Amino acid sequence: MRPLTRYLDSAGRRLPESSRFDQSAVVLALLSGLIAFLVVSPMFWLLWQAGTVDPVRAYGLLVSSQTASVTLNSLVLMGIVTACSILLGVPLAVLTTRTDLPYPRFWTVVAALPLVIPSYIGAIAFVAMFGSGGEIDSLLGVTIPRIDGLRGAAFVITLYTYPYVFLTTRAALLSMDSSLVDAARTLNHGRLGAFRRVTLPQIRPGIAAGALLAAMYAVSDFGTPAFMQVSVFTSTIYWEFRGFAVEYAALLALQLIAIVAVILVIEAGIGRDEDASGGTGRGTTIRLGFWKWPAMGSIAALGVLTLVVPVAIFTRWLLVSQGDPIPSLEFQWEFAYNSVYLALLAALAAVSFALPVAYYSGRYNSLLSRVFERATYLGFAVPGVVIGLALVFLGTRTLPSLYRQGVWLLVFAYVVRFLPQAVGTVRSSVLQIDARTVEAASTLNAGRLETFRRVTLPLIAPGVVVGAALVFLTTMKELPMTLMLQPAGMDTLVIIIWGAQNALAYRFAAIPALLLILISGLSMLLLLRQEGYDVS
Amino acid sequence: MANDTRRRFLVTTGVAASGFAGLAGCLGGSDDGNGNPSSIADAEPLGSPVDSSAVSWDDLGDLEGEVTIYSGRTREQIDPVFVELDERYENLDLNLFHDDNDVYVNQILQEGDATPADLMYSQDPGALGELERNDALQALPQDVVDAVPESYRDPDGYWTGVTGRVRSIIYHTERWADLGYDADDLPTNIFEYATDERFQDIISTRPNSGTFRGFIQAMVELEGEEATREWVRGMVTDQNVQLFSGGSNQAAAIDLGGDGDPIVGLGNSYYAARILDEDPDAPIDVAFTENDPGCLFSVAGVGVMNEVDDPELVAEFVRHLLAAEGQEFMMDANGEYPVVEGIDYVGDLPNLEDINPPSFDLSSFDMDLREAQDLLNEEGMTV
Numbered sequence: 001m002r003p004l005t006r007y008l009d010s011a012g013r014r015l016p017e018s019s020r021f022d023q024s025a026v027v028l029a030l031l032s033g034l035i036a037f038l039v040v041s042p043m044f045w046l047l048w049q050a051g052t053v054d055p056v057r058a059y060g061l062l063v064s065s066q067t068a069s070v071t072l073n074s075l076v077l078m079g080i081v082t083a084c085s086i087l088l089g090v091p092l093a094v095l096t097t098r099t100d101l102p103y104p105r106f107w108t109v110v111a112a113l114p115l116v117i118p119s120y121i122g123a124i125a126f127v128a129m130f131g132s133g134g135e136i137d138s139l140l141g142v143t144i145p146r147i148d149g150l151r152g153a154a155f156v157i158t159l160y161t162y163p164y165v166f167l168t169t170r171a172a173l174l175s176m177d178s179s180l181v182d183a184a185r186t187l188n189h190g191r192l193g194a195f196r197r198v199t200l201p202q203i204r205p206g207i208a209a210g211a212l213l214a215a216m217y218a219v220s221d222f223g224t225p226a227f228m229q230v231s232v233f234t235s236t237i238y239w240e241f242r243g244f245a246v247e248y249a250a251l252l253a254l255q256l257i258a259i260v261a262v263i264l265v266i267e268a269g270i271g272r273d274e275d276a277s278g279g280t281g282r283g284t285t286i287r288l289g290f291w292k293w294p295a296m297g298s299i300a301a302l303g304v305l306t307l308v309v310p311v312a313i314f315t316r317w318l319l320v321s322q323g324d325p326i327p328s329l330e331f332q333w334e335f336a337y338n339s340v341y342l343a344l345l346a347a348l349a350a351v352s353f354a355l356p357v358a359y360y361s362g363r364y365n366s367l368l369s370r371v372f373e374r375a376t377y378l379g380f381a382v383p384g385v386v387i388g389l390a391l392v393f394l395g396t397r398t399l400p401s402l403y404r405q406g407v408w409l410l411v412f413a414y415v416v417r418f419l420p421q422a423v424g425t426v427r428s429s430v431l432q433i434d435a436r437t438v439e440a441a442s443t444l445n446a447g448r449l450e451t452f453r454r455v456t457l458p459l460i461a462p463g464v465v466v467g468a469a470l471v472f473l474t475t476m477k478e479l480p481m482t483l484m485l486q487p488a489g490m491d492t493l494v495i496i497i498w499g500a501q502n503a504l505a506y507r508f509a510a511i512p513a514l515l516l517i518l519i520s521g522l523s524m525l526l527l528l529r530q531e532g533y534d535v536s
Numbered sequence: 537m538a539n540d541t542r543r544r545f546l547v548t549t550g551v552a553a554s555g556f557a558g559l560a561g562c563l564g565g566s567d568d569g570n571g572n573p574s575s576i577a578d579a580e581p582l583g584s585p586v587d588s589s590a591v592s593w594d595d596l597g598d599l600e601g602e603v604t605i606y607s608g609r610t611r612e613q614i615d616p617v618f619v620e621l622d623e624r625y626e627n628l629d630l631n632l633f634h635d636d637n638d639v640y641v642n643q644i645l646q647e648g649d650a651t652p653a654d655l656m657y658s659q660d661p662g663a664l665g666e667l668e669r670n671d672a673l674q675a676l677p678q679d680v681v682d683a684v685p686e687s688y689r690d691p692d693g694y695w696t697g698v699t700g701r702v703r704s705i706i707y708h709t710e711r712w713a714d715l716g717y718d719a720d721d722l723p724t725n726i727f728e729y730a731t732d733e734r735f736q737d738i739i740s741t742r743p744n745s746g747t748f749r750g751f752i753q754a755m756v757e758l759e760g761e762e763a764t765r766e767w768v769r770g771m772v773t774d775q776n777v778q779l780f781s782g783g784s785n786q787a788a789a790i791d792l793g794g795d796g797d798p799i800v801g802l803g804n805s806y807y808a809a810r811i812l813d814e815d816p817d818a819p820i821d822v823a824f825t826e827n828d829p830g831c832l833f834s835v836a837g838v839g840v841m842n843e844v845d846d847p848e849l850v851a852e853f854v855r856h857l858l859a860a861e862g863q864e865f866m867m868d869a870n871g872e873y874p875v876v877e878g879i880d881y882v883g884d885l886p887n888l889e890d891i892n893p894p895s896f897d898l899s900s901f902d903m904d905l906r907e908a909q910d911l912l913n914e915e916g917m918t919v
Contacts, residue, residue: 066913137794146796226781231918235781239918242638242744243909244666246645324813324869326612327619328632385639392643396650404652484643488604488631488652499634503612504784504810 024448025364029372032357036372039353039379039416042390043257049250058251066236067252071259073150074219074232080154081161081218082211088158088302089165090207094195095295097173099286107299108170108528109521114306115163116520118477118494120223121513123156124501125310127227135313153228154218159306161217165210167527168424171466172206173199175432191286209424212267216260216381216420222480234383241385253386260381264374311514318510328491329499329508336515339492342407342482343475346414347422347468353415354422354467359456361423362430376423379416387416388484395485410485414475421474422467429463430456469527473520576840576851577675583852585679589878590860593624599856600627601849606644606653608637608663609836612810616869617862621853637663637746644841645670654844655854657698657836660746661898662753664695664839673839677851683858687897688835688875697835697898698857699872702891703751704805704822704831705729708793711819712800722800722823726755726830727763729802730770740778740798741771742786743917747804747834752908754896755829761911768915779917783807791820802830809871824891833893835875 050058061067095101096108114122129135130144137143147155184194222234233256240248288295354376361373379387395402395409402408433456441451479494486495493512500508573579582597599621607614611634618630631652635643637659644651644667651672658664667673673694675681681693688697705722712718715734729735742748755764771777778798780786787807789797808822824831838857844850856862863874873881873888881887912918 066918143795146794227785229779229781236918239744241642242636242746243749244638244641244645245909246642324612327615328611389642389646393646396647400650403647403650480639483633483635484639486633488633495634499611502610502782502784504788504807505612505814507814 025360028356028360028364029368032360032369032372035353035357036375039419040375042387042394042416043254043378043382045390045393046250046253046257046386049247050254053247053251061248061251062255066231067255070231070233070236071255073230074256075259077150077154077157077225077230077232078215078218080150081157082215084154084158085162085165085214086207086211088162089210090169092162092166092299093169093173095299097170099288099292099295101288101292101295105528107296109525110299110303110307111166112163112524112528113303113521114160115167116473116476116517116524117160117306117310118223118479118516119157119160119221120227120479121310121314121497122160122306123153123224123227124506125313126152126156128313129309135316148228148230150228150230153225153230153232156224156228157218157221159302161214164213164217165207167466167470168206168210168213168428169203170206171425171428172203205428208267209428212263212377213380213421213424215263216377219256219260220381220383222383222385237383237386246389249386253382257378257382260378264377268370268374307517311517314506314510314513317506318514326503326505326508329496329503329505331496331508331511335491335493335496335512336519338490339476339494339516340519342410342414342490342492343472345407345411346418346475347472349411350415350419350422350471351426351464351468353419354426355464357419358423358426358463359430359460362427373423373427377420380418380420382417384413384417384478384480385484387413388481391416391481392484404485404487406487407490410482410487413481413485414471414478417478417481418471418474421470422464425463425467425470426460427463429460433459466527469523472523473527476516476520573847575674576844576847576854577677579677579848579851581677581679581852581855582848585677586683586855586858586876587679587878588683588685588876590863590876591683591855591858593856593859593861596855596859597852598627599625599849599852601846602629602631603846603850603853604631604652604654605633605657606640606655607632607634607657608640608659609657610634613806613836613870614657617857617865620861620865621856641666644672649843651841651843653841654846654850655838655840657838658695658746659836660750661695661697661835661837662746662750664690664837665899667839668694672842674842674844676840676854680851680854680858684875685877687895687899689837689899691899695837695839696854696858697837697875699837699863699866699870700833700835700875700888701804701806701872702824702831702833702888702893703747703829704803704808704824706787706790706801706803706805706808706820706822708790708797708799709819709821711793715799719821719823724824724826726802726825726828727767729800729830730767730775735775735800737776738799739771739775740780740786740789740801742780742783742801742803743912744781745783748802749908749912750834750898751802751829751832752911754832754894756908756911758829758894758896765911765915768912768917772916777917784810787811787820791818793819806871824886826892827894829894829896831891831893832896833873833888835898836872 053061092111096104096111101107126147130147146152184198185191189197219232220234222238225232226235226238233252237249237252237256240246240252357373357376361369391409391413395404437459438451438455441455446454477494479498482492482495483498486492493516496512497509497516500506500512584591584595586596614632618632621628622630633653640656640658641663644653644656647653656664656667664673668690676693676696678693680696681689684696688700689695707722709719712722717734723729723732729739752764752768755767778789780789783803784807786798786801786803787810790799790801791811793799805822808820811818811820838854840850840854858876860876860879863876863879866872867874867879867882
């Protein structure tokens with residue numbers, strides 16, 4: 001077995017600066033250490049809570065058959081979602097970047113857009129659509145088997161998380177030097193051979209980064225497994241929670257974190273930092289010929305399934321339903337404003353937190369920098385309701401007079417949960433900076449800060465924007481922490497969707513859901529435009 | 537323009553009225569010297585006290601100020617009465633938060649005295665009992681306690697039920713008829729639902745709700761633990777019961793009526809009422825068992841947090857919920873039952889006397905919730 005440190009410290013390239021001790025490294029280390037501590041702090045509450053469980057009972061819970069089956073379900077769900085996300089995301093990324101597929105921009109948007117739809121909205125739609133008595137059955141008289149259980153949850157979560165892999169793989173493909181592929185081809189490698197031997201190793205970190213996000217989303221999602229009636233960690237944690245047994249919920253959450261920690265270490269081994277910088281040669285594109293039709297057909301079919309179906313079902317509910325008015329669910333523009341406001345704040349805060357951590361870990365590759373960087377990922381895997389409760393406790397103990405006054409605690413909660421999305425993208429753009437450019441700035445007598453501001457920052461700007469956009473998108477969708485930490489009267493689109501679903505008055509969910517998709521869709525366009533920097 | 541003037545007029549008179557009330561409060565005298573009683577039990581009624589007859593809102597004091605409410609009840613259940621109060625009292629500001637009942641219990645316990653909530657409006661008595669056991673609630677005023685029968689409130693007056701509802705059998709009328717049965721063929725004994733082979737593979741419930749746990753606790757109290765275990769075991773192993781994690785999902789599945797969907801479900805009657813409200817032609821109806829936990833009468837109610845900014849206002853707010861109009865709005869809009877004896881039930885559901893729920897003291901939900909949870913865990917009824 002390889003020693004742990006080799007997984008964590010197996011980075012390829014080191015920049016010259018990293019080898020010598022300097023002041024800015026210390027400042028950066030302290031800063032990212034502080035940020036890592038801040039975002040991990042809710043976990044201390046978990047430890048403290050779990051510590052109050054009677055050891056015999058704790059042991060019994062950990063080794064119970066229920067825990068075993070829950071762990072198995074969670075791992076299987078995570079495995080299927082990750083594998084399927086790669087199988088969908090990577091080919092789509094290759095299709096939209098490396099081939100002569102007509103209208104590549106359009107198909108890129110179609111393939112990326114499912115990320116903006118909360119998976120539980122997809123779940124609501126799919127449950128309503130399939131099965132006998134479902135929308136398809138009553139409209140067409142054709143019965144498609146019901147989607148539920150583990151398979152159903154894996155299916156729905158995959159459909160709405162594969163864009164993570166698609167987007168990160170795309171970015172890696174766009175920034176790699178594809179003239180290498182041509183070189184391989186001239187050396188008589190076949191297309192597949194060239195892909196496996198040349199392209200794959202270069203885009204592997206990109207795939208791994210996206211796969212990690214998909215895996216962690218799958219394991220922390222509550223709504224979809226609950227809707228599909230499958231027992232996973234999130235639902236079991238919630239079940240204990242409902243019995244007012246917070247300490248047991250905390251114990252289970254820690255167990256989940258332990259599993260995730262193992263995955264993070266394994267991923268650190270796979271997603272090694274290959275040198276993805278260098279030339280920007282476009283290389284030749286693959287000519288699809290006849291195959292462009294099936295290719296476009298498949299993306300279109302995927303788009304219909306993930307986008308058109310939920311939108312159609314919500315629109316139908318909007319049109320056909322009748323019933324008593326529910327005043328507090330009536331649509332107001334304020335809901336949309338609140339959603340956007342919170343998501344913007346969260347994106348801004350997450351990016352400012354991500355910059356030092358990502359820069360430190362990208363520039364100075366040490367065990368310490370990797371540990372800090374990995375630590376920021378933990379919150380992404382913990383169910384929102386657990387983070388929410390931890391912050392309720394910490395918030396009331398640290399700043400009671402400001403608790404639920406304003407949005408600071410809620411925004412911090414979003415940062416704890418969604419920071420890895422920003423850290424990941426910023427870090428990969430830091431890795432792509434050519435060290436010589438920075439050195440050149442130094443030889444021209446620019447100070448460190450000036451170099452950072454005038455050289456480094458513009459170079460990593462695309463990564464920063466993509467990270468901010470991802471945090472924006474996921475914050476727009478987030479529900480449990482928003483419910484627990486919202487200031488009075490600050491209802492958002494998802495809160496109204498949840499309220500409508502709870503009241504079985506789906507008609508009130510329609511406008512907020514459609515608007516959520518529209519706003520997130522626009523920010524997705526911004527995210528994809530940003531790729532322009534990478535390409536040209 | 538005319539409208540604008542009118543609004544300004546209303547605001548001015550509103551402010552004047554509240555200033556006057558404040559002055560009256562200072563002159564009143566029954567407080568700690570700062571014009572504020574320290575607890576709601578010490579707060580004198582601003583108008584008449586409530587009692588078990590139908591006291592009208594007209595007899596109560598005005599509501600002026602800010603009340604923050606954690607609501608475990610869903611919006612459509614609670615909106616009618618809040619909207620009514622909001623419209624009636626110009627200077628009343630209701631801060632409403634909605635989330636799951638059980639989330640709020642945990643949240644309040646973590647928040648401690650820093651909780652911004654003045655009161656918790658709970659879906660079921662179990663959550664209020666849990667708050668009381670953790671010393672998160674303060675005693676209610678004596679007139680409020682006396683207005684509600686003892687079986688619908690905490691014996692020491694730390695929480696009170698506000699409205700009631702009954703556990704029921706929800707079923708898909710057409711598919712039940714397809715099987716060759718009518719409404720009378722549904723058993724009136726809850727135990728038969730765990731043994732009758734007709735219900736195999738077509739029955740459902742929602743084991744993670746507070747009401748279901750209350751149902752299990754009531755069954756343990758009324759029928760003994762062994763009988764309860766046997767019932768749960770029968771439902772899980774013999775009947776292959778379909779388990780839902782949400783009452784709405786369950787009712788929606790029954791309403792859907794597809795091949796794999798449950799035809800019959802155990803749940804609160806208002807879930808069916810909601811579906812019928814959205815679609816009056818929905819093939820869904822309710823039936824009731826007789827004098828057993830299957831038709832347990834339970835309450836939704838309120839408890840007041842230890843620290844509140846304005847005890848007089850919060851006490852008066854609770855009085856409004858128990859006065860005639862408060863009870864009637866919840867009956868009309870929600871299909872719930874009143875808890876105050878002087879108010880007659882007028883609604884679509886059968887009268888409580890006709891349903892014949894078991895006599896059960898809701899405050900005996902004090903039983904350790906963990907036990908109900910463990911029993912369900914051990915017998916494998918978990919989602």
